[in-house]
Amino acid sequence: MEERPYRSASGAPIALRRRQHSASCRELAVRCPRLQLRSLSAVTSAVWLAAYALFVLSENSMVLSAAIFITLIGLIIYLHFVKIDQESLLVIGSLGIQVTSSYASGKESTTFIEMGQVKDVVINEAIHMQKVVYYLCILLQDPGDPQGVSEVVPLFQSSKPRLDCLIEVYKSCQEILEQRKTGLQSS
Amino acid sequence: MVLKVFFPSCCSSAESGILIGRWISEQSSAVILAVVHFPFIPVQVKQYLSEVQRVTKVSVSVLGSWSNSKLEKEESLSEFLEDLGTIFSHEPWIQISKEGDSKFWSCSTLQKHSNNPKEEEIILVYYDQRKVMLSHLHPPLDTATSADHKADDASKLSAIFDTVAKSKILFMTDRYDDGPIKLTHWQSDGVEASIIVELMKQASVPACMLLTFLLSLISGICRSRVLKFWPLSFLWSKLSTCEQLGHRLQHLQVISSNKKAQTQTQLMRKANIFVSLLIDVALGILLMSWLYRKNRIGHLADTLIPVADHVAEELQDLLQWLMGAPAGLKMNRALDQVLGRFFLYHIHLWISYIHLMSPFIEMILWYVGLSACLGLTVALCILSDIIALLTFHIYCFYVYGARLYCLKIYGLSSLWRLFRGKKWNVLRQRVDSCSYDLDQLFIGTLLFTILLFLLPTTALYYLVFTLLRLLVVIVQGLIHLLVDLIDSLPLYSIILRLCRSYRLAAGVKFRVLEQQDGKPLRLLMQINPLSYGSVVQTYRLPTYSCYPKDSWTSLCKKLFLGELIYPWKHKGEKQD
Numbered sequence: 001m002e003e004r005p006y007r008s009a010s011g012a013p014i015a016l017r018r019r020q021h022s023a024s025c026r027e028l029a030v031r032c033p034r035l036q037l038r039s040l041s042a043v044t045s046a047v048w049l050a051a052y053a054l055f056v057l058s059e060n061s062m063v064l065s066a067a068i069f070i071t072l073i074g075l076i077i078y079l080h081f082v083k084i085d086q087e088s089l090l091v092i093g094s095l096g097i098q099v100t101s102s103y104a105s106g107k108e109s110t111t112f113i114e115m116g117q118v119k120d121v122v123i124n125e126a127i128h129m130q131k132v133v134y135y136l137c138i139l140l141q142d143p144g145d146p147q148g149v150s151e152v153v154p155l156f157q158s159s160k161p162r163l164d165c166l167i168e169v170y171k172s173c174q175e176i177l178e179q180r181k182t183g184l185q186s187s
Numbered sequence: 188m189v190l191k192v193f194f195p196s197c198c199s200s201a202e203s204g205i206l207i208g209r210w211i212s213e214q215s216s217a218v219i220l221a222v223v224h225f226p227f228i229p230v231q232v233k234q235y236l237s238e239v240q241r242v243t244k245v246s247v248s249v250l251g252s253w254s255n256s257k258l259e260k261e262e263s264l265s266e267f268l269e270d271l272g273t274i275f276s277h278e279p280w281i282q283i284s285k286e287g288d289s290k291f292w293s294c295s296t297l298q299k300h301s302n303n304p305k306e307e308e309i310i311l312v313y314y315d316q317r318k319v320m321l322s323h324l325h326p327p328l329d330t331a332t333s334a335d336h337k338a339d340d341a342s343k344l345s346a347i348f349d350t351v352a353k354s355k356i357l358f359m360t361d362r363y364d365d366g367p368i369k370l371t372h373w374q375s376d377g378v379e380a381s382i383i384v385e386l387m388k389q390a391s392v393p394a395c396m397l398l399t400f401l402l403s404l405i406s407g408i409c410r411s412r413v414l415k416f417w418p419l420s421f422l423w424s425k426l427s428t429c430e431q432l433g434h435r436l437q438h439l440q441v442i443s444s445n446k447k448a449q450t451q452t453q454l455m456r457k458a459n460i461f462v463s464l465l466i467d468v469a470l471g472i473l474l475m476s477w478l479y480r481k482n483r484i485g486h487l488a489d490t491l492i493p494v495a496d497h498v499a500e501e502l503q504d505l506l507q508w509l510m511g512a513p514a515g516l517k518m519n520r521a522l523d524q525v526l527g528r529f530f531l532y533h534i535h536l537w538i539s540y541i542h543l544m545s546p547f548i549e550m551i552l553w554y555v556g557l558s559a560c561l562g563l564t565v566a567l568c569i570l571s572d573i574i575a576l577l578t579f580h581i582y583c584f585y586v587y588g589a590r591l592y593c594l595k596i597y598g599l600s601s602l603w604r605l606f607r608g609k610k611w612n613v614l615r616q617r618v619d620s621c622s623y624d625l626d627q628l629f630i631g632t633l634l635f636t637i638l639l640f641l642l643p644t645t646a647l648y649y650l651v652f653t654l655l656r657l658l659v660v661i662v663q664g665l666i667h668l669l670v671d672l673i674d675s676l677p678l679y680s681i682i683l684r685l686c687r688s689y690r691l692a693a694g695v696k697f698r699v700l701e702q703q704d705g706k707p708l709r710l711l712m713q714i715n716p717l718s719y720g721s722v723v724q725t726y727r728l729p730t731y732s733c734y735p736k737d738s739w740t741s742l743c744k745k746l747f748l749g750e751l752i753y754p755w756k757h758k759g760e761k762q763d
Contacts, residue, residue: 098696
């Protein structure tokens with residue numbers, strides 16, 4: 001098991017952790033930048049200052065309690081539905097690929113794609129406004145057309161690692177995917 | 188290829204024996220269903236397996252051996268287990284052995300007729316047999332529609348889920364049965380059953396028959412010729428209460444049918460309809476008890492007449508305002524007075540009618556309120572119908588104003604063409620040039636000028652009454668939206684997803700357990716439940732109303748031209 005620091009597309013520090021469970025099973029986890037205390041306190045103070053200004057104008061103390069309520073609910077919703085802590089990829093040769101996102105509140109959302117549906121894992125470029133962003137994606141096989149691609153599943157959407165990190169992940173995945181090709185040829 | 192062994196977690200502590208299950212050779216995976224313990228007679232085991240195969244259509248066979256030794260590894264036992272491989276010939280013969288309480292088992296295969304002598308990797312996947320048996324795998328919606336290549340590209344996971352689900356009969360023998368075979372599986376400690384469920388199953392048969400009989404009576408009455416005469420049939424089609432009652436009658440027919448549900452979808456639909464009806468009736472009875480307490484119906488009836496009077500007074504004030512100089516615009520005096528007086532007389536008629544009905548209102552409301560026990564949706568539909576009846580005069584005004592305006596617009600457009608020397612060719616459906624006589628042109632221009640200068644007056648009346656009508660339509664629309672929501676929400680599926688989330692599976696997820704070098708890879712397979720959005724989308728009940736297909740631009744065009752708009756059409760109504 002090894003962990004190495006990298007940078008995300010926007011410059012924030014992220015870490016890639018690789019674990020090899022067996023010859024055909026590998027886990028690659030990218031840890032996203034944590035929630036900064038600075039930004040949290042900045043947003044809370046802004047909301048409370050605005051609420052206090054409204055209170056001074058309207059002389060209604062309900063505004064203050066409403067502001068506290070909104071801040072709490074907003075924080076809970078943010079931690080449970082928006083802030084992703086870690087994105088991991090579990091590649092099990094001959095079974096499939098599992099993509100997990102764990103949120104800051106502990107919730108995990110998992111998708112499992114069977115090996116029969118996976119055509120390939122590639123690095124794609126996306127041109128967005130003035131920058132070129134690289135992203136890793138899984139190409140799914142079209143059941144009707146053996147050469148066609150039915151769907152593209154992008155990975156590591158919220159941590160957005162840079163090309164060097166993506167190349168490491170790509171090499172690890174391809175080592176396992178090649179085994180299934182050799183397996184097909186020998187059987 | 189890598190060999191995958193799906194082992195049920197309930198058999199982890201079973202005594203030594205042989206493994207039975209299904210071998211899927213295309214995927215090189217073995218799904219183990221149960222463990223058969225010593226002592227057994229091989230011939231009887233083979234007989235039993237062929238029986239099971241005949242009933243379940245799943246190719247169950249002996250896959251290997253399982254040894255659970257509390258003490259040190261016994262040499263003689265391992266030789267005995269290898270010899271078993273020759274009796275039950277299966278290629279490859281899987282041998283799993285567990286020592287003491289160790290978590291890490293050793294797993295090996297014996298290949299007799301294989302070409303490559305190298306050791307292939309083995310993955311051990313634990314699964315919860317009960318959950319996998321009860322769960323229903325939902326394929327993603329786009330792959331479900333492609334029916335071809337189904338056999339070849341069938342999902343590997345669905346093969347495993349199918350195997351466990353179809354082998355229900357295998358799990359019916361528990362250890363208290365006196366048979367020649369002793370099995371261990373998830374129900375081997377005693378078959379699970381519930382007295383309440385069994386009693387309900389017994390009671391449901393006569394209940395269904397009674398319900399079917401009653402429903403056939405009711406539908407016979409409804410279809411009788413008496414109710415089909417012209418004024419009554421027109422009334423039934425316009426009242427939304429009758430539509431809703433018909434819809435619910437259909438639902439009752441579905442759940443009271445004697446045929447058992449064949450597929451999972453049919454079963455879920457029946458259950459959803461049943462729960463939806465139950466909740467509807469419960470909410471209706473709650474509403475009824477609230478209404479009839481403290482004589483609220485009486486209060487409602489007492490406030491109804493003053494409210495209707497108030498609305499009529501407001502309309503009269505509005506018309507007086509229009510007859511004067513509304514918003515500073517100067518109207519054509521004569522036309523203004525005519526239209527205003529016509530509408531005022533209409534309101535006067537309406538008020539007299541309401542006052543005539545006032546002594547009977549309380550009694551009518553009392554009896555109509557009783558029908559809320561049929562369901563909250565019926566009560567809401569009755570409310571919507573009452574609103575429609577009370578604002579009938581607004582509807583009439585809208586129709587008058589719209590027809591007048593429509594006539595005016597058509598006249599203006601036709602005379603405008605005459606003004607320019609053109610004509611509408613009905614045969615060719617296009618505008619053609621035409622030479623008119625002098626007197627035709629003279630009269631045409633005169634009429635055009637008259638219509639043009641009378642346009643603002645008519646347009647204003649049309650605008651005011653259209654806005655009022657749209658307001659009423661929006662209120663009715665919101666009520667119908669609520670009724671649709673209650674009708675189509677699959678409550679049973681949502682409650683199932685909340686309480687027994689493993690029954691609705693979107694897929695699986697794997698968790699890597701502790702590993703040890705030299706031992707096979709250990710994974711735990713858990714069920715990934717369907718998200719609430721997909722549950723509602725997959726299982727929602729169909730309703731009878733279809734939402735307006737007109738886009739906003741065509742609606743605005745119709746309003747501009749003065750065509751009558753019918754925003755809420757029901758399926759089955761003839762389209763104009």
